[in-house]
Amino acid sequence: xxxxxxxxxxxxxxxxxxxxxxxxxxxxxxxxxxxxxxxxxxxxxxxxxxxxxxxxxxxxxxxxxxxxxxxxxxxxxxxxxxxxxxxxxxxxxxxxxxxxxxxxxxxxxxxxxxxxxxxxxxxxxxxxxxxxxxxxxxxxxxxxxxxxxxxxxxxxxxxxxxxxxxxxxxxxxxxxxxxxxxxxxxxxxxxxxxxxxxxxxxxxxxxxxxxxxxxxxxxxxxxxxxxxxxxxxxxxxxxxxxxxxxxxxxxxxxxxxxxxxxxxxxxxxxxxxxxxxxxxxxxxxxxxxxxxxxxxxxxxxxxxxxxxxxxxxxxxxxxxxxxxxxxxxxxxxxxxxxxxxxxxxxxxxxxxxx
Ligand code: SF4
Numbered sequence: 001x002x003x004x005x006x007x008x009x010x011x012x013x014x015x016x017x018x019x020x021x022x023x024x025x026x027x028x029x030x031x032x033x034x035x036x037x038x039x040x041x042x043x044x045x046x047x048x049x050x051x052x053x054x055x056x057x058x059x060x061x062x063x064x065x066x067x068x069x070x071x072x073x074x075x076x077x078x079x080x081x082x083x084x085x086x087x088x089x090x091x092x093x094x095x096x097x098x099x100x101x102x103x104x105x106x107x108x109x110x111x112x113x114x115x116x117x118x119x120x121x122x123x124x125x126x127x128x129x130x131x132x133x134x135x136x137x138x139x140x141x142x143x144x145x146x147x148x149x150x151x152x153x154x155x156x157x158x159x160x161x162x163x164x165x166x167x168x169x170x171x172x173x174x175x176x177x178x179x180x181x182x183x184x185x186x187x188x189x190x191x192x193x194x195x196x197x198x199x200x201x202x203x204x205x206x207x208x209x210x211x212x213x214x215x216x217x218x219x220x221x222x223x224x225x226x227x228x229x230x231x232x233x234x235x236x237x238x239x240x241x242x243x244x245x246x247x248x249x250x251x252x253x254x255x256x257x258x259x260x261x262x263x264x265x266x267x268x269x270x271x272x273x274x275x276x277x278x279x280x281x282x283x284x285x286x287x288x289x290x291x292x293x294x295x296x297x298x299x300x301x302x303x304x305x306x307x308x309x310x311x312x313x314x315x316x317x318x319x320x321x322x323x324x325x326x327x328x329x330x331x332x333x334x335x336x337x338x339x340x341x342x343x344x345x346x347x348x349x350x351x352x353x354x
């Protein structure tokens with residue numbers, strides 16, 4: 001376990017920076033790290049589709065407006081054919097990956113997931129970025145299979161990479177309060193490290209605004225940094241604030257503001273300076289702040305997503321088109337380039353005219 005010493009000089013310095021450094025100075029420091037990692041004035045984006053294969057979940061996270069309890073009439077599980085159709089629609093607009101995530105549904109057998117991977121690879125081949133660490137821990141516990149084996153079996157069946165969903169704040173006192181039935185810090189990071197060990201690349205997230213302290217956020221970043229220093233397996237990181245509307249525990253709570261977002265993203269870039277890419281979260285913050293985020297450490301404008309059920313369940317519905325994304329990036333002073341999941345650029349000649 002990577003213990004974080006909150007009394008250390010470094011910790012106190014980072015906290016001081018987060019809370020006290022003038023906003024633009026903090027942005028400049030994050031921007032400098034961005035240019036060290038990406039010397040070209042290019043901002044990337046990806047076209048993908050978020051497919052939530054089920055909304056049935058027994059984790060009962062206090063911040064989630066998406067899930068339905070088992071037996072709820074609004075609960076669903078998508079069929080392979082429905083998932084295949086969504087993939088075809090995604091590919092038709094130039095999509096190069098799906099983000100496949102779902103609730104912790106106790107009624108789906110493990111064979112269903114493995115067969116789904118194979119079905120997609122045979123009938124609708126596309127990069128599968130799927131199953132957050134929380135889902136993998138759920139599979140391990142539900143099916144009584146050691147976690148590394150769950151990762152290995154999914155990988156052998158066709159899983160390409162793992163998203164950083166369900167990370168929220170990686171401090172157990174916070175997780176116990178808002179998401180005590182799902183992966184705690186060690187387990188969540190353990191899946192990431194195991195995936196890296198098996199040669200997969202993953203992303204990592206931070207959702208803040210759950211009543212945690214600024215020190216908790218810094219601890220989260222230091223825990224992520226420790227894993228990255230060992231494995232180099234994280235390709236990208238992104239942060240966003242809780243969207244409280246309609247959630248069991250936070251409905252009516254005021255959203256954190258844009259300055260907090262910019263400061264948090266800047267700290268993420270500075271502390272996790274060895275994670276190559278930082279995505280701006282225009283989906284939660286809107287395009288104006290999304291553009292500003294490109295001067296606060298971000299080098300990627302995230303994705304043109306065809307669906308984002310979890311965020312839109314909480315009432316946040318920023319939407320866009322390819323042309324608009326490219327214009328926004330250009331207006332912010334960068335060249336816009338479409339990328340693959342591994343952040344490699346798609347040659348202009350290979351782009352679908354959409
Ligand atoms: S965030 Fe995920 S794990 Fe938590 S209740 Fe929602 S669907 Fe379930």
